[in-house]
Every structure is written in structure tokens, then in C-alpha cells.
Amino acid sequence: NAGVTQTPKFQVLKTGQSMTLQCAQDMNHNSMYWYRQDPGMGLRLIYYSASEGTTDKGEVPNGYNVSRLNKREFSLRLESAAPSQTSVYFCASTTGPVGKTQYFGPGTRLLVL
Amino acid sequence: EDKVVQSPLSLVVHEGDTVTLNCSYEVTNFRSLLWYKQEKKAPTFLFMLTSSGIEKKSGRLSSILDKKELFSILNITATQTGDSAVYLCAVDGAYSGGGADGLTFGKGTHLIIQP
Numbered sequence: 475n476a477g478v479t480q481t482p483k484f485q486v487l488k489t490g491q492s493m494t495l496q497c498a499q500d501m502n503h504n505s506m507y508w509y510r511q512d513p514g515m516g517l518r519l520i521y522y523s524a525s526e527g528t529t530d531k532g533e534v535p536n537g538y539n540v541s542r543l544n545k546r547e548f549s550l551r552l553e554s555a556a557p558s559q560t561s562v563y564f565c566a567s568t569t570g571p572v573g574k575t576q577y578f579g580p581g582t583r584l585l586v587l
Numbered sequence: 588e589d590k591v592v593q594s595p596l597s598l599v600v601h602e603g604d605t606v607t608l609n610c611s612y613e614v615t616n617f618r619s620l621l622w623y624k625q626e627k628k629a630p631t632f633l634f635m636l637t638s639s640g641i642e643k644k645s646g647r648l649s650s651i652l653d654k655k656e657l658f659s660i661l662n663i664t665a666t667q668t669g670d671s672a673v674y675l676c677a678v679d680g681a682y683s684g685g686g687a688d689g690l691t692f693g694k695g696t697h698l699i700i701q702p
Contacts (some may be wrong), residue, residue, distance in 0.1 A: 478629075517630075517675070517692040564629060575621065576690060578629035 478579035486585045487555045495550040497565030505568040506548035510561040555586045589614040593693035608696045610676030611658040620659050623675040671700045
């Protein structure tokens with residue numbers, strides 16, 4: 475039981491390049507989330523998926539797209555990376571519908587030059 | 588817009604001291620409040636609180652929620668160097684994050700335990 479896994483762990487991009495961050499969970503959770511964490515800003519929600527086949531915008535969705543490929547996997551895509559997207563990205567998934575005890579992946583550190 | 592404010596933002600104490608971390612919130616349709624510990628990487632879950640006045644305990648850590656005054660505290664007794672971390676408070680409300688589902692996080696309290 476690996477919990478929530480993310481790949482890659484670290485990535486360097488040039489401005490304008492694209493990439494996809496992968497997230498998978500093996501806990502049979504319905505809901506999955508993408509957050510970014512910046513110094514002094516705390517964790518901010520980018521997108522979430524309440525169930526397979528549905529996705530919704532969070533607090534800071536601009537510049538990102540997501541795909542809920544199946545119940546296990548939720549990917550985050552940067553179509554044209556910008557330096558402002560330099561951050562640590564966390565994927566999370568949750569248990570039952572009442573009270574969101576979120577389980578986090580180890581994070582992806584992204585540097586956009 | 589939902590808001591979570593943690594205090595202090597940073598705290599340095601000596602091993603063996605007791606610390607109290609604070610979290611106040613404003614949220615529409617409150618469902619729960621969660622505490623996480625974040626060391627070098629991902630946050631790890633500590634407590635989830637949904638009811639006022641019921642203390643949750645795990646070893647030297649405990650937490651309690653006051654839904655009338657809209658705050659929670661996290662206590663750590665007999666602190667150890669391994670308690671050094673950022674402690675995050677998050678609130679789950681029906682309209683967290685400006686209309687989106689998900690948690691609204693505070694900025695965290697950076698706790699340093701000196702030997």
C-alpha cells in the first residue's frame with residue numbers, strides 16, 4: 475500500500491515548455507486534489523476532482539489543466555510554463571465524504587527558468 | 588472568502604517545554620478543522636476536529652476546537668527536537684477556497700525545538 479505517489483520528484487523547465495505531473499493513489503479514494511505551496515502563501519488549491527470523470531477549479535487554476543484518468547490517477551498539466559509557476563506541487567486524496575482527512579503525496583518541486 | 592489565520596508564525600522553544608499553537612478561522616458552512624505536521628516534504632495528518640470541546644489526543648499532542656469562538660489550539664507537551672516542523676491548520680467548509688471544494692490552509696507555524 476503506497477498511499478499517494480507523485481512523479482517526478484523534481485523538474486526544471488524553461489519558460490514556455492510544457493509538462494505533466496502525475497499522481498496516483500491506491501486507497502480507493504473518490505476525491506483527489508492538486509495544491510501548490512509557495513513560501514509565505516501556505517497551500518493553495520489548484521484543481522480538484524470529486525469523483526472519476528469530474529474536475530473543478532480551485533483557488534488558483536490559471537495556467538493549469540487536469541485530467542482524472544481513472545479512479546486512481548489525477549494528472550496536472552502546465553501547457554506553457556511560466557516562472558510564476560515555480561513551486562512545490564502536492565497531490566492529495568481523501569477518505570469518505572464527511573470530513574476531509576486528506577492524504578498527501580511527497581510533492582514535486584518545479585523550477586521554471 | 589474563507590480565511591484561516593495561524594499564530595504565531597514562528598516559535599523557538601527549548602526541549603521539554605510545552606507549546607500552544609493557535610488557529611482561528613472564518614468559513615462558510617464549517618465541516619471540520621484539521622491539523623497537519625510538515626517536516627521536509629508532504630504534510631502528515633495529525634487530527635480532525637468536528638465538534639466543540641472534545642479534545643483529541645495522540646501521545647504528547649492534543650487539540651481542541653471552539654466552534655463558538657471559531658478557533659482551535661494544538662498543544663505539544665514535553666517537546667522533543669523531533670517535533671520541529673511546520674504545523675498547518677486547515678478548514679473544510681462547503682465553500683472553501685472561494686467556491687471550490689477542498690481545504691483552506693493557514694500559513695503555518697514554524698516550530699523549532701532547541702536541545
